[in-house]
Amino acid sequence: MIGLDDSSLFHEACLIGGVWSTASTGKVLDVTTPETQARLGSVPMLDRTEVAGAVAAAHDRFSTWSRTTAQDRAELLRAWYELILENARDLGRILSAEQGKPWAEGIGEINYAASFIRWFSEEARRLYGDVIPSNSVNRRFLVLKQPIGVVALITPWNFPAAMITRKAGAALAAGCTAVIKPASATPYTALALADLGQRAGIPAGVLNVVTGSARVIGDELTENVLVRKLSFTGSTEVGRQLLAKCSQTVKNVSMELGGNAPFIIFDDANLDDAVQGVMASKFRNAGQTCVCANRIFVHDAIYDTFAAMLSKAVAELRVGPTFAEGSEIGPLIDAAAVDKVREHIDDALKKGATVLTGGGLHELGGTYFKPTVLANVTVDCAVMNEETFGPLAPLIRFGHEDDVIAMANATEYGLASYVYTNDLNRSWRMAEALECGIVGINEGATSTELGPFGGFKQSGLGREGSKFGVDDYLEVKFVNIGNVR
Numbered sequence: 007m008i009g010l011d012d013s014s015l016f017h018e019a020c021l022i023g024g025v026w027s028t029a030s031t032g033k034v035l036d037v038t039t040p041e042t043q044a045r046l047g048s049v050p051m052l053d054r055t056e057v058a059g060a061v062a063a064a065h066d067r068f069s070t071w072s073r074t075t076a077q078d079r080a081e082l083l084r085a086w087y088e089l090i091l092e093n094a095r096d097l098g099r100i101l102s103a104e105q106g107k108p109w110a111e112g113i114g115e116i117n118y119a120a121s122f123i124r125w126f127s128e129e130a131r132r133l134y135g136d137v138i139p140s141n142s143v144n145r146r147f148l149v150l151k152q153p154i155g156v157v158a159l160i161t162p163w164n165f166p167a168a169m170i171t172r173k174a175g176a177a178l179a180a181g182c183t184a185v186i187k188p189a190s191a192t193p194y195t196a197l198a199l200a201d202l203g204q205r206a207g208i209p210a211g212v213l214n215v216v217t218g219s220a221r222v223i224g225d226e227l228t229e230n231v232l233v234r235k236l237s238f239t240g241s242t243e244v245g246r247q248l249l250a251k252c253s254q255t256v257k258n259v260s261m262e263l264g265g266n267a268p269f270i271i272f273d274d275a276n277l278d279d280a281v282q283g284v285m286a287s288k289f290r291n292a293g294q295t296c297v298c299a300n301r302i303f304v305h306d307a308i309y310d311t312f313a314a315m316l317s318k319a320v321a322e323l324r325v326g327p328t329f330a331e332g333s334e335i336g337p338l339i340d341a342a343a344v345d346k347v348r349e350h351i352d353d354a355l356k357k358g359a360t361v362l363t364g365g366g367l368h369e370l371g372g373t374y375f376k377p378t379v380l381a382n383v384t385v386d387c388a389v390m391n392e393e394t395f396g397p398l399a400p401l402i403r404f405g406h407e408d409d410v411i412a413m414a415n416a417t418e419y420g421l422a423s424y425v426y427t428n429d430l431n432r433s434w435r436m437a438e439a440l441e442c443g444i445v446g447i448n449e450g451a452t453s454t455e456l457g458p459f460g461g462f463k464q465s466g467l468g469r470e471g472s473k474f475g476v477d478d479y480l481e482v483k484f485v486n487i488g489n490v491r
């Protein structure tokens with residue numbers, strides 16, 4: 007159905023210890039495509055014992071994988087990266103079929119996902135320890151960096167490839183082995199990536215993929231003492247539950263959770279650039295990213311001009327089927343996603359906002375939603391306080407820099423933020439004042455494998471990508487050598 011050049015990349019089985027496995031009960035979970043709601047296939051519904059089997063496979067392999075040379079791990083990751091690029095067309099088709107994003111964007115995500123594997127293949131050889139100047143002539147102090155152990159990686163549906171490679175690349179570079187639980191809506195990209203990892207020569211048991219009930223798998227991965235770390239990307243709500251569960255076995259955790267990104271446009275900004283920035287930040291993946299602009303603060307002096315410019319650009323976005331040529335906005339992931347956007351629009355309209363463009367379901371039906379701009383939104387609206395995760399851009403007026411900083415920081419989240427200004431001093435003040443992990447200054451697309459990704463406050467713990475990303479998978483060991491004569 008998906009039209010792959012290499013149909014063997016499509017797996018309806020889990021990868022455990024190098025073996026493609028089904029559930030002993032025969033139970034499966036259906037996967038559908040947001041494009042037409044048609045069934046794509048199914049994946050196994052593993053029980054807890056089978057998930058524990060995947061952890062055991064990763065644990066068995068850890069003793070040898072953790073002792074491979076950095077050079078060997080780097081070369082295996084590089085081979086995996088090259089296979090991902092060679093198969094980008096097929097991977098993009100699988101990704102877009104299960105996730106819904108336009109195919110061109112799907113292939114774009116595959117390239118982005120591959121960039122993490124390349125980056126970590128390079129970083130693998132640079133995981134230096136330290137020699138600490140001693141305070142005694144007879145003692146020597148060293149710091150070793152060692153892999154944490156078996157890591158559990160739980161990932162969301164909005165980036166079915168990149169959220170896996172950003173974690174797995176770092177984990178494998180560090181010498182950890184992994185059990186991956188992809189989102190139930192998007193398991194096939196994960197399984198295809200793992201297949202390519204095997205083809206690249208990554209040993210059996212280093213990369214395992216399990217599917218089934220999120221709760222059953224989550225319970226096993228958080229309670230099993232052999233799992234030494236959990237890295238999770240998803241909602242703050244589920245992140246809190248997983249954090250609580252991990253406390254029982256004191257696991258190391260990395261959490262990439264929700265956001266409520268402010269996008270601030272000052273009256274001295276280049277407005278064409280600001281429109282482009284909002285389009286990139288707000289409407290990528292139909293607004294379903296955790297770094298999406300969620301609240302757009304526009305200075306009073308340029309509010310009307312900017313609102314007209316943005317509405318025109320948004321009205322020109324091409325909403326279309328995932329695999330149709332030229333589609334820019336695909337379907338939302340499911341009906342619940344549509345309901346949330348609708349609720350945020352209805353709530354804002356009740357509180358005095360007005361629709362500048364869009365405002366409801368698209369004529370294509372299903373879960374296709376018209377890209378929407380709302381004007382005169384106020385701070386008491388739900389859209390100001392919750393992540394919409396859809397193609398809705400609410401515009402809020404502001405007058406003074408201090409006021410907008412206070413409004414931008416008035417949220418439990420702190421992932422990304424965006425500031426458009428041509429005042430150098432202001433850009434420094436804003437970058438320092440915003441309580442969040444990522445600031446785009448005159449830039450709407452901040453994500454890159456080169457920069458640290460992660461949040462302040464309830465947006466998360468830890469950093470992914472960049473030179474900081476591997477640290478999350480390494481223990482620091484102090485070696486104190488005495489009686490040196």
Ligand code: ADP
Nearest residue numbers: 161162163188189190220221224239240241244
């Ligand atoms: P999103 O819907 O944005 O992907 P979720 O937090 O609901 O965010 O899901 C993120 C990932 O966490 C998915 O793989 C999902 O299946 C998984 N998940 C959801 N609930 C649980 C849970 N109770 N335990 C473990 N994993 C869970």
